[in-house]
Amino acid sequence: MNWKSEQNSKSPMTSWMPEWLQLCVRVAIRLFILGLIIFLLIAGYYGYRAQQFNLDKVAEQQQQNVLLDTSGLQLQLTNAKFQDCITQDDLPPHLIDALIAREDTNFQTHCGVDFKGLIRATLRNIKDMSFTQGASTLSMQLARNTYDIRAKSIDRKLLEIALTLRIEQHYNKEQIMAFYLNRIYFGSGCYGVEQASQKYFSKPTKDLNISESATLVGIIRGPHIFSPLRNLPAAQEQRDQVLDRMVDIGRLSPAEAKQIEDTPLTLHQSDSESADTVRCNPYAMKALDRHLQEILAEKDVREGALTIQTTLSQQSIETAQQDIDQLLSENGDQELQVACVILNHATGAIHCIIGGKSYTHSPFNRALDSKIDLGNAFTPFIYAAALERSKPPIKGQPAQTGKQLDPNDMVGIAKRFGFKGPFNSEEIFYGSATCTPLELATAYATLANEGKRPHTYYIQEIKNRQGESIFKNTPSPKPAIQPGSAKATLDLLNNFQGITSHSTTAFGGRALWSMAKSGDLTAVLWLGYDQPEPVPNSSELIRKMRKITHSWVN
Structure with a gap:
């Protein structure tokens, strides 16, 4: 053959x-x-790329955000108790069970990648013609969060898988679990489980009970919307879902889960951080944090090490606090409360906000949340409405001026100034409306800004760890009244050496107001009681308040 x-x-x-x-x-x-x-060839290519990453970074703690004031001074210092990374020995067994039940049932047995789940998710993505499914294990999430691999593409997913396999070869399961919990974002500015445990429950991670552990795990999928400080019912619902999953995989009995689910979620939030981490007034820092969390939620930002350029001025805040402390000490009335706002009326940037006499005794922020009688403080806006409707303002006679106007029209103009009410249209020309000090500051800033109402904000820009801008605030004033009406209104008020101001009382001294503008700044100061009643010696206090607000804008 x-x-x-x-x-x-x-x-x-x-x-x-x-x-x-x-x-x-x-x-x-x-x-x-x-x-x-x-x-x-593909495996070799992505394996080579994965070799270029430093695996020591996996064990590093997520860096905290840096907050800067207008002069570049750091406003917030990291609390020492939040710097310690937890280890596997600090994790209570029920926290591990909750995390595995909710996020990665096969965590203990897979190689870092759940290939069955990945194939199932891939087929679903092909069907949907989009990346709707991820099938990410805890190890894959750790790789993604450590190296900021977030773009939804095949290239990124393959690199993530290669990195995950390297991590699994380099670290054991217990270490990976601890690294993951040290790095993940838990909402409300909490990076890592230890900070979240301290923030929400005022205790270290090792002391968490089952309910608290399930709550923290429930936050992970939606850290902004499921934070118990933002939405307690949603956080409790997520906790119950985690408990149900623990029952499904046999880590909890139905009776135990039912007993926990029937118990309302209780927070033990500590404000002790204000003494350790906040260098400026805690009212300002809390207001800033409120704004920051809204932005992070809207942009779905979960990474740490952000550089946040705020609009707050520590110098302005310290000066205002000193003036207020002196004013209150001279008065001697222990029940008298205070609130103030200083902002740039051209941009809306808030430089100072103080919401009370003592944050330790009362964290309620009156500058943002307290509805206070306006009384004669509403007079400038009655003048403005008259000018806007081509009616003559009668100086010193707001009620007489108002007789020329339609009450409902006045309510509409007040809303354009930023007042939210509630309004009593029949009594509106007598100053019957209520507002927050921030609303009054915004309205007065509208007069100072040629009739354009500024959008107020505390954060100018946010940059990620690479220095890339991920958020930037652009001034966006809205026309409220004609520029001529705004200027003519200011001409009717007190003018002294370039400072235009209006200081007055509401309804027999139940609220004392002083507002002033000069240059780019507008300031509002309020004195009164939480339960409205006449303030003794109001004439002398008004005189001192006028002097203070003049100094703030001068």
């Missing part, structure tokens, strides 16, 4: 097959070999 006949001889394994089936087998074998070569 020559070589040709040997070449044409059939393999014993396929000799029984029809010719067409033999052809299919040969093609399949060649495609398999080709596919294997392509797979090895």
